[in-house]
Amino acid sequence: MQIPEQNHSVKIISKLINELSKLPGIGPKSAQRLAYHFIKLPKSEVLELSSSLIELKDKIIYCDICQNLSDENPCSICTNNQRDHKLICVIEEPLDILAFERTGSYNGLYHVLHGVLSPINGIGPNNLKINELLNRIKVNNIDEIILATNPSIEGESTAMYIQDIIGDLVPKITRLARGLPVGGDIEYADQMTIMRALQGRQEI
Ligand SMILES: [Zn+2]
Known part of the structure; x- marks a missing residue:
């Protein structure tokens, strides 16, 4: 019925x-x-x-420069003249920015990839903000790029891929120091761990 x-x-x-x-x-x-x-x-x-x-x-919109979520475009980090505009920290997700900002010891800019390369899930370079990073590096005078993707297999291979394509364009490319838990997310790491990882970053 x-x-x-x-x-x-x-x-x-x-x-x-x-x-x-x-x-x-x-x-x-x-x-x-x-x-x-x-x-x-x-x-x-x-x-x-x-x-x-x-x-x-x-x-909430995306900042055209760093691809971070913001309520203004460009965002308040990209327009801040007190920050070092020749230093860019490349991260996976917008929340990773909060983790770095909490340490109070990073004064450069960011670039948000919005994910990592993951062939298994059909995520290739064109699904991430890699071209935007490349263009940014080409038109700005950058001293150092910190590849701060997570210490996971996908995070590592994304960092290697980016290093390959920007290697000739930037004088210095660094990777965060070990100490971040392998497979752990930067988003959840404590301030001290991130600070040490930043200070101990190594050229690759
Ligand atoms: Zn921005």
Whole structure:
């Protein structure tokens, strides 16, 4: 027997579950749990969440120079004249910038790749902001590039790939010192570890 109204609400819930399960790290089970969590939440809290998602899409943009997320373009790091504009630290994700900024000991600029090379997942050089980095190096006078991708297999091979294509264009290319946990994310490393990795960086 069909009850149209119930069918309609089931449809609404399964649509939400379907949307939620597309999120990174969320499987069908967690998506279902989240959906039921939203059903129980007061409407004001759901509105709060949905409006911050919309605000995110409306106001957060990419900096054309460093590809970092920002609310202005160019971002406040790229336009800061107190910083060393001849030093660029190449990182995987925008959150890595926070990790370096927390140390208070890095005064150069950044370049966000937005991922790492991963042939298994179909991610090649054109899916990352590598061309943007190349153009940046060609039109600016850069003294040093720090390849600060994560110490994972993919992070290492991405650093090697970039070193290959920029090797002739930059006087000095360095890699962060060991000490970062292998396979660990820079994003989660503590200040002291990052500071030591920066200070001990070695030319490659
Ligand atoms: Zn920027």
